[in-house]
Amino acid sequence: MKYRINQRTGERVSEIGMGSAYLYKANRKEAVTALRTAYESGINYYDLAAGHGKAFPLWGEALGDVRKDVLYQIHFGADYSNGEYGWSLDLDTVKRSVDWMLGQLKTDYIDYGFIHCQDEASDWETYRKHGIYDYILSLKDAGTVRHIGLSSHTPAVIQQILDDVPVDMLMFSVNPAYDYGHGEFANGGVDERMAVYRRCEKDGIGISVMKPFSGGQMLDTSQSPFRQALTPYQCIRYALDKPGVLTVLAGAQSVAEVEHLLAYYDQTEEMLDYSVIGNFAPVEASGKCVYCNHCRPCPAGLDIGLINKYYDLALAGDGMAAEHYRKLDKNASGCISCGHCDRRCPFHVHQSERMKEINAYFQS
Numbered sequence: 001m002k003y004r005i006n007q008r009t010g011e012r013v014s015e016i017g018m019g020s021a022y023l024y025k026a027n028r029k030e031a032v033t034a035l036r037t038a039y040e041s042g043i044n045y046y047d048l049a050a051g052h053g054k055a056f057p058l059w060g061e062a063l064g065d066v067r068k069d070v071l072y073q074i075h076f077g078a079d080y081s082n083g084e085y086g087w088s089l090d091l092d093t094v095k096r097s098v099d100w101m102l103g104q105l106k107t108d109y110i111d112y113g114f115i116h117c118q119d120e121a122s123d124w125e126t127y128r129k130h131g132i133y134d135y136i137l138s139l140k141d142a143g144t145v146r147h148i149g150l151s152s153h154t155p156a157v158i159q160q161i162l163d164d165v166p167v168d169m170l171m172f173s174v175n176p177a178y179d180y181g182h183g184e185f186a187n188g189g190v191d192e193r194m195a196v197y198r199r200c201e202k203d204g205i206g207i208s209v210m211k212p213f214s215g216g217q218m219l220d221t222s223q224s225p226f227r228q229a230l231t232p233y234q235c236i237r238y239a240l241d242k243p244g245v246l247t248v249l250a251g252a253q254s255v256a257e258v259e260h261l262l263a264y265y266d267q268t269e270e271m272l273d274y275s276v277i278g279n280f281a282p283v284e285a286s287g288k289c290v291y292c293n294h295c296r297p298c299p300a301g302l303d304i305g306l307i308n309k310y311y312d313l314a315l316a317g318d319g320m321a322a323e324h325y326r327k328l329d330k331n332a333s334g335c336i337s338c339g340h341c342d343r344r345c346p347f348h349v350h351q352s353e354r355m356k357e358i359n360a361y362f363q364s
């Protein structure tokens, strides 16, 4: 397992995390063993926006004794009083639900207390008016909540909330389909979505990725907007390539499914290459580097994806990224304009020209 650091909290987060949407469908023993296997394989980050209340005791049973070694995202607004997942903006319901979740999980604290599911600007107004955000803050003051999270599918709402209050972790729906305008939660345009990734990276806010496979759509040729299925591993790599992303929350209902996910680390670079989506990129995405590194090898030895990532972040005001660029052994000044990357790039980036632009920016 590889880990990334949440810059705001200093915590080490496993690149592969676990979601909880469907775990309740597995039988108890299989689900508990799957969670324990995930933990023993190094997965330390778990989202608890479960599809059904039946999932919570599974976590308590599987991980109650190692609670201090794992990180939980718990959602203020997810309600299980009828068993099934429900969404509530009623303060008393939220309080009851949080108490119930903690009891089932056999814990008395929350690593990331989430402002849950804010997809419309009016959700956030109501959330604050009803005192739910203040309730999270009161639990933070009391030490029950350690850090604040936000879950949303909507870039404009995310930007608004990040302007209003400090957030340590964003849970956002990231996959090639949504980024290119396909699917139920494809909210915001290419640039709006990229602005969220860059802001999070710049401000040190970690992103935990929900819906990395677009509900399975990406994995099925007949449903994929790219007319070709990607593997789960290509989708995981795609999400991990986005600025700000710390962990991809994938689901698993059995030990075999956990092991299948962990095989991500056995894939070759060719197997992880998702650049086929470049053939279907919308006009607004054409000519923009997605840091996929499909254009390698660069004969001058440049890490083209990383140089572009640092440049875009520096343009967005990320001083740390500019520092990282300056520390690279080989940067855009080493480009020999051979044109190899121009010919290879499926996203129609004129990279040799861009290297000149990047070099000029950092020289000035």
Ligand code: SF4
Pocket (backbone or CB within 6 Å): 288, 289, 290, 291, 292, 293, 294, 295, 296, 304, 305, 308, 341, 344, 345, 346, 347, 348, 349, 351
């Ligand atoms: S130039 Fe094209 S192929 Fe190379 S990293 Fe950027 S998007 Fe990928």
Ligand code: SF4
Pocket (backbone or CB within 6 Å): 297, 298, 299, 300, 301, 302, 304, 334, 335, 336, 337, 338, 339, 340, 341, 342, 351, 352, 355
């Ligand atoms: S044009 Fe520059 S960045 Fe692209 S492959 Fe050639 S040397 Fe590398």
